[in-house]
Amino acid sequence: MHRSKVRIVEDALDANNTIARANRDDFDRAGVSVVNLMSAPGAGKTALLERALTGLAEDGVRVGVLEGDVAGSFDADRMADLHVPVTQLNTEKGFGGECHLDANMVRTALGALPLAELDLLIIENVGNLVCPAEFHVGADARIMVCSVTEGEDKPLKYPLMFRACELVIVNKIDLLPHLEYDIDRLEDNIAKANPDATTMRVSARTGEGIDTFRRWLIEVPTRTKAMA
Amino acid sequence: MHRSKVRIVEDALDANNTIARANRDDFDRAGVSVVNLMSAPGAGKTALLERALTGLAEDGVRVGVLEGDVAGSFDADRMADLHVPVTQLNTEKGFGGECHLDANMVRTALGALPLAELDLLIIENVGNLVCPAEFHVGADARIMVCSVTEGEDKPLKYPLMFRACELVIVNKIDLLPHLEYDIDRLEDNIAKANPDATTMRVSARTGEGIDTFRRWLIEVPTRTKAMA
Numbered sequence: 001m002h003r004s005k006v007r008i009v010e011d012a013l014d015a016n017n018t019i020a021r022a023n024r025d026d027f028d029r030a031g032v033s034v035v036n037l038m039s040a041p042g043a044g045k046t047a048l049l050e051r052a053l054t055g056l057a058e059d060g061v062r063v064g065v066l067e068g069d070v071a072g073s074f075d076a077d078r079m080a081d082l083h084v085p086v087t088q089l090n091t092e093k094g095f096g097g098e099c100h101l102d103a104n105m106v107r108t109a110l111g112a113l114p115l116a117e118l119d120l121l122i123i124e125n126v127g128n129l130v131c132p133a134e135f136h137v138g139a140d141a142r143i144m145v146c147s148v149t150e151g152e153d154k155p156l157k158y159p160l161m162f163r164a165c166e167l168v169i170v171n172k173i174d175l176l177p178h179l180e181y182d183i184d185r186l187e188d189n190i191a192k193a194n195p196d197a198t199t200m201r202v203s204a205r206t207g208e209g210i211d212t213f214r215r216w217l218i219e220v221p222t223r224t225k226a227m228a
Numbered sequence: 229m230h231r232s233k234v235r236i237v238e239d240a241l242d243a244n245n246t247i248a249r250a251n252r253d254d255f256d257r258a259g260v261s262v263v264n265l266m267s268a269p270g271a272g273k274t275a276l277l278e279r280a281l282t283g284l285a286e287d288g289v290r291v292g293v294l295e296g297d298v299a300g301s302f303d304a305d306r307m308a309d310l311h312v313p314v315t316q317l318n319t320e321k322g323f324g325g326e327c328h329l330d331a332n333m334v335r336t337a338l339g340a341l342p343l344a345e346l347d348l349l350i351i352e353n354v355g356n357l358v359c360p361a362e363f364h365v366g367a368d369a370r371i372m373v374c375s376v377t378e379g380e381d382k383p384l385k386y387p388l389m390f391r392a393c394e395l396v397i398v399n400k401i402d403l404l405p406h407l408e409y410d411i412d413r414l415e416d417n418i419a420k421a422n423p424d425a426t427t428m429r430v431s432a433r434t435g436e437g438i439d440t441f442r443r444w445l446i447e448v449p450t451r452t453k454a455m456a
Binding site: 040041042069070071072074097098099126127128129130131134147149150151153154156157158159160172175178179180205 | 268269270297298299300302325326327354355356357358359362375377378379381382384385386387388400403406407408433
């Protein structure tokens with residue numbers, strides 16, 4: 001039973017990769033760079049975007065958001081307040097309550113995305129440190145957000161997620177004075193899991209470090225075109 | 229493609245329930261009550277157990293822990309320091325990096341558990357707010373830990389997890405003075421998702437509320453026998 005179970009998972013990942021490539025081709029044709037944003041529940045992905053996306057159009061980057069959630073549209077409603085195009089994708093309805101976005105779910109949403117009007121699409125994945133890292137959706141870059149309230153051991157306990165991302169954002173640093181938390185140990189552990197990852201310390205609440213993150217986001221389309 | 233995907237998930241859940249019942253029968257025969265402890269990554273399950281389990285044997289409850297993690301034995305090592313029997317179950321090796329424990333994984337670990345020496349077994353699940361709620365493992369009670377750093381909207385975004393648990397522990401309340409967080413709104417949202425859930429406010433760091441949680445744990449075997 002175990003052997004057949006693993007086979008199903010591998011077949012599913014192969015099928016997913018095929019659809020992810022089709023998504024990528026469609027994004028490329030539309031000239032849209034795509035970022036897959038992942039984290040544990042409550043690490044602050046939405047608050048980070050609220051801080052970073054405001055006024056991005058003035059910097060010459062037209063940004064849209066695809067919100068993935070099991071249920072509800074709480075994050076999409078928050079994003080819509082920023083006057084950026086937002087599309088909600090719920091994994092509960094029709095997808096069986098999935099704990100991640102896969103390429104097919106994103107493909108289902110393509111028609112609802114105003115790709116012609118965008119330079120950068122941010123896909124906010126379901127809050128989960130395991131499966132979202134296993135499913136490509138067709139993105140150019142992958143970012144994870146890791147909060148300082150979550151413990152320094154997370155890169156060792158969830159290594160695939162940390163390995164899968166080019167950028168690791170360490171959020172909620174405004175809480176450091178109130179925690180027994182060794183942020184250097186966290187960054188050592190990130191480097192053990194993924195020596196190539198860029199890390200940034202930010203606070204979505206106070207705005208500290210957000211400028212650095214915004215510059216990184218602004219450069220995604222440039223980097224993508226340089227690689228193409 | 230979508231239709232066949234859902235069917236596979238349903239078959240898998242049926243097969244899981246059959247094995248969960250076999251686990252439950254084995255636990256019952258051994259006179260062991262079992263708790264399935266779930267949360268998002270970093271909500272503080274292990275710290276909570278470190279606080280609550282110390283000296284439980286003096287209260288007449290012999291407790292053991294089954295630690296579920298994708299990789300590593302960091303939590304098991306912490307538990308072993310408390311001198312309670314600990315068994316580590318990794319979902320990475322042989323299970324393909326699963327984001328949850330299922331009944332078959334727990335069954336695989338049964339032989340390594342000293343059931344004859346236990347009154348209460350706590351299964352610490354993989355940190356994830358979605359899939360662990362879908363997979364029964366044969367437990368008598370389900371607990372979730374929800375940290376006040378995670379946002380008040382979690383019961384609405386991950387309703388199945390909150391619905392699946394008899395007890396919701398709201399952890400890290402020592403951080404409330406440093407957060408813009410409305411704990412009453414969280415508890416209203418928990419009640420919306422699951423009106424029957426018991427909630428407890430605790431701090432694994434300061435020990436506040438831990439006595440109440442320990443009493444709840446001590447009473448699990450009594451409650452289980454009364455229901456049997």
